[in-house]
């Protein structure tokens with residue numbers, strides 16, 4: 081028999097086997113066929129299976145119970161409420177849908193998360209059409225959210241001039257202040273269309289900037305009179321709230337000079353540290369309060385105190401001028417070993433009045449962009465990057481509570497650390513608004529700040545930076561050591577934090593822990609794996625050199641199993657990344673020393 085006939089015979093035989101045994105395939109017979117034939121046959125069998133499936137489904141549909149079932153299925157459809165649907169339609173500029181939903185009874189006065197209204201959404205997503213309709217339906221153009229932001233504040237912050245114009249024409253009040261006393265203009269960046277429109281409007285309406293400035297000092301005045309009252313009533317000026325914050329912290333952050341002066345004159349502690357070890361001097365330096373920095377130094381504030389991130393006030397100074405002042409103060413204290421009294425003298429040389437009048441006044445603007453502290457510190461993250469090049473991080477013998485006992489000495493020049501401070505948007509699961517666009521916006525914003533790690537609950541998201549970032553040094557590893565095993569809220573998300581947690585979970589749960597690294601080719605799984613191993617190894621006291629040599633060997637072996645160049649990755653590993661940590665009964669050197677072999681790469 082020719083080869084062709086043999087195959088044909090087999091196919092025939094197989095199809096019979098396939099039909100007569102209810103879709104079962106004679107595997108031996110299949111495998112005896114040449115590859116091409118086998119594939120063709122399998123394809124045919126598969127299509128027969130699909131046909132059979134459809135026939136069975138059709139038969140089912142004809143049966144009586146079908147209608148009932150399909151009705152039941154319909155009930156499972158998710159029905160979003162009108163308020164959610166109208167928000168979604170506004171965000172996606174689905175104008176017809178907005179009109180239809182309003183016709184169907186959606187409330188134009190719907191309150192969105194954070195206390196804003198639909199107009200706030202329009203202002204954020206630049207939806208002028210929807211904004212116009214809503215205003216027509218009587219939505220309050222001056223509605224303020226939980227932080228007293230109006231739609232105008234949002235439109236200015238996002239520079240959406242069409243919305244700014246529309247709100248102005250609709251009679252919006254441009255002088256409404258948010259929780260921090262900022263009017264919408266304060267959020268419009270200089271030179272933008274939104275800023276020009278507002279400035280022209282103010283000019284045309286005869287509102288001059290100096291009276292505005294007067295208006296904004298009202299909050300400071302209120303605090304001043306409250307503080308005076310407190311002191312007169314015998315209250316303590318050094319009282320702390322739950323977060324360790326004193327009145328001096330608040331006044332320094334907001335730049336309320338009279339209040340600060342009054343507090344200092346009444347024995348307020350200039351070195352009071354809040355729960356994150358921030359002093360009033362840190363805050364004044366960070367929020368560009370030059371005059372207050374000088375005033376605090378004159379009252380013997382210590383410029384060498386480190387906050388929880390290991391920063392001195394000079395490290396986080398908002399301007400070069402403030403940094404110079406602080407460095408000068410540090411030099412006096414440390415370099416010349418002079419007493420604090422002589423330091424006082426240095427700053428007393430300058431006239432006191434000057435300090436009170438060096439408010440940053442910008443010609444065409446009330447003051448530079450001032451982001452409400454409560455709104456999000458994240459916009460200031462760039463300013464507060466750790467500037468520790470030239471610092472040595474030495475760890476206390478006890479590893480209790482991450483940063484608390486980590487100290488920095490400015491003498492030794494070592495590795496550079498650049499970590500962002502922990503911020504509220506570190507965990508996307510806690511965002512008040514969870515939509516595709518808000519998540520992507522946050523991730524993109526973080527990525528542009530080199531914040532490549534983000535938590536989503538217990539999951540760590542990494543966006544491959546494709547560049548070296550100084551966030552993997554031994555010093556950073558040490559920062560993430562802690563004995564409690566809980567994620568430290570004062571540190572930003574990091575692969576070391578997850579590694580640390582797994583390490584503790586081994587002991588707590590007494591069973592192996594595993595990391596599942598998932599993502600497309602080139603997304604950084606292999607690198608993440610290395611970082612996990614690195615943290616665990618160094619954590620267990622394995623010396624850096626010894627670790628590198630071991631890791632190199634492990635990787636050489638792994639890569640030998642098949643690395644290949646793909647379109648996305650020059651060195652793509654062709655095995656699944658599944659990292660398992662074993663529990664050692666003796667609770668010792670899990671990963672250190674020879675037990676690095678305990679780390680199983682399950683291929």
Ligand SMILES: Nc1ncnc2c1ncn2[C@@H]1O[C@H](COP(=O)(O)OP(=O)(O)OP(=O)(O)O)[C@@H](O)[C@H]1O
Pocket residue numbers: 544545546547548549599600601602603604605606607608646649651652653654
């Ligand atoms: N955290 C990081 N920092 C800087 N660069 C990184 C980081 N992670 C990955 N990269 C860069 O991206 C490249 C690809 O990363 P990696 O090999 O880890 O991807 P992968 O997800 O393992 O890909 P594959 O699935 O194809 O094996 C690395 O060679 C490195 O240049």
